[in-house]
Amino acid sequence: MVTKYGVDLTELARHGRLDTVIGRDREIERALTVLSRRTKSNPVLIGEAGVGKTAIVEGLATRIAKNEVPGSLIGKKIYQIDLSSVVAGTKFRGDFEERIKGIIDEAIESKDLILFIDEIHLLTGAGSSEGSLDAANILKPALARGLIHLIGASTMDEYRKSIEKDKALARRFQTVIVEEPSDAITVRILKGIKSHYEKHHGVVIPDKIIETAVSMSKRYINDRYMPDKVIDVIDEASAIAKVAADKSGSGEYKKLKIERESLQQKNEDSAEAENFEKAALYKTRLAKLEEKIKSLEQAGVDENVSPVLTEENLAEAISLKTGIPVSKVHGSELKVLSKLEAHLDKAIIGQDEAIHDVAKAIRRGRSGISDPRRPIGSFLFMGPTGVGKTELARVIAREVFGGENALIKIDMSEFGEKHNVSRLVGAPAGYVGYDDGGKLTESVRRHPYSVVLFDEIEKAHPDVFNMLLQILEDGVLTDGQGNRVKFNNTIVILTSNLGSDEMYNDQAFGFSSHQKTKDQFITEDYEASKNAAMKALKKSMRPELINRLDAIEVFHALSRKQVEEIFDNMIEDLKKRLAEKAIGLKLDTKVRDFLIEKGFDPKNGARPLRRAIEDNLETLLSDAIIAEEILPGQIAQISLKGDKLKLKIESTEK
CATH class of the missing domain: 1.10.8.60 (Helicase, Ruva Protein; domain 3)
Incomplete structure (x- = not known):
């Protein structure tokens, strides 16, 4: 049963078919300690998807294969059981239970078997039907008596929802928390396994590129974990480099040489068959082919030179995964930020002070000096309608994030009532729309590099301000499903028309309507209107929110x-x-x-x-x-x- 529904990881390790495990010594030692216990010797590895839980089990198998384990574990075999294969094809009642019992009996009888079940939370409910037991309940007696060794792996959320709810099952396991590795350990992991990817793709992966891949992945891919996301980027970038090389001179050179060998063989076969007309045709084609090959050789093309992975390849791979433009990922951001004022000035007329302050704050946020948890920049744009508040947000999205589709606009007039506020983060469990996600959180989760515009913030319900406080201070918002959405790569902009009416209140400034020209509104009243706007702001917005903004800009009326x-x-x-x-x-x-x-x-x-x-x-x-x-x-x-x-x-x- 075990050999039918499982894979012997220890045997794979002996034949060198498992990747080297680096930087997980602490977790492997902890798992070995649990496996060496007299009772409850069942470790369960808990960590987010992609942090390397399965790799730790493979590391255990490698150590067992090399006899680098405590005496009680020497000679053991780790079998990875595929639950879906066990369930598949069970037509009649009792089929599934029979298979699980067969696996348990074999593990008890053998005494040197360690079972490994990935996604162990699937045990609860697996194979169950009306009047029958699921896999978890069938396993409980053997686990309780310590008759079998079982290693599990699960994410924290799934373990909490499935295993922890069943107290009798949970107490039979010992948790081993697997944290996301640090940047330095991830670099070591990648250097240890890069040879496999070099061999597969036929490329050269320099050590410096691995370090760049780690920093780029950490910065641009927020919904996955290291080292998995970095390995994915390296894998895809290597494929991109290889495909590009095959399209270039070296790829063409290889194809021509293969074609030459084929034509030479056909030419010889035709000559032997005394089909001289066909042989002459092949000879002519061979001569043309030789000319092409010779010209490529003179150009210095060498089929034996492998393409070298570059930052451009990494940038393209990340761009394909995230939708962020390649130019944004690859180095040119510094050039964009250094000329940000000039680009904004061309698009937005008459708001030099606001543009200068915004550009300065964005550069500060992207330089790495500011708190990395908070948004890149947070601004409040005030002033009369039609002066460029929303347009500036749109231009910032285009210049900083590569396109106006990077603008997430939330109209606050839709969230003036308390019952509408939950739509921003998604309905809580049990309410209609729970599975849909929040309008704000889902947009940022899918487009982490964006400008988030809260338009006409004064129309929002006060509960929205509580969310804004959390975004501006911690850079995180938890949606209705419990997922943490990061805002540290966004630019948050609030717009408001507060105080704009006072700008044109003639009596407030001592002018009568016939005394004041259109341009006098702009040239003489800006400071007074700015003060009026700030006064209105302090009345409607809490000071703790105002103080968390990087800049408050009162836009000028247009001359x-x-x-x-x-x-x-x-x-x-x-x-x-x-x-x-x-x-x-x-x-x-x-x-x-x-x-x-x-x-x-x-x-x-x-x-x-x-x-x-x-x-x-x-x-x-x-x-x-x-x-x-x-x-x-x-x-x-x-x-x-x-x-x-x-x-x-x-x-x-x-």
């Missing part, structure tokens, strides 16, 4: 000159969209002035300007395109007649 710059940017974007249809666009100066005047409103920022362009210019163009008045290869010339825009079609061919 006429800044609105003109924004207009030019919007028109450039429109020209690019029209260029995709091979249509050009020209605007008279009067049209520009007309649209800017129509869209300039300090109270509402750039939104009225966009609306003016959409209602007047884009509507005119779209009607002409749909009516086929303007065709690809033509230019739309826009002029002003009275208060209406007029379209004139010009041909590009002159």
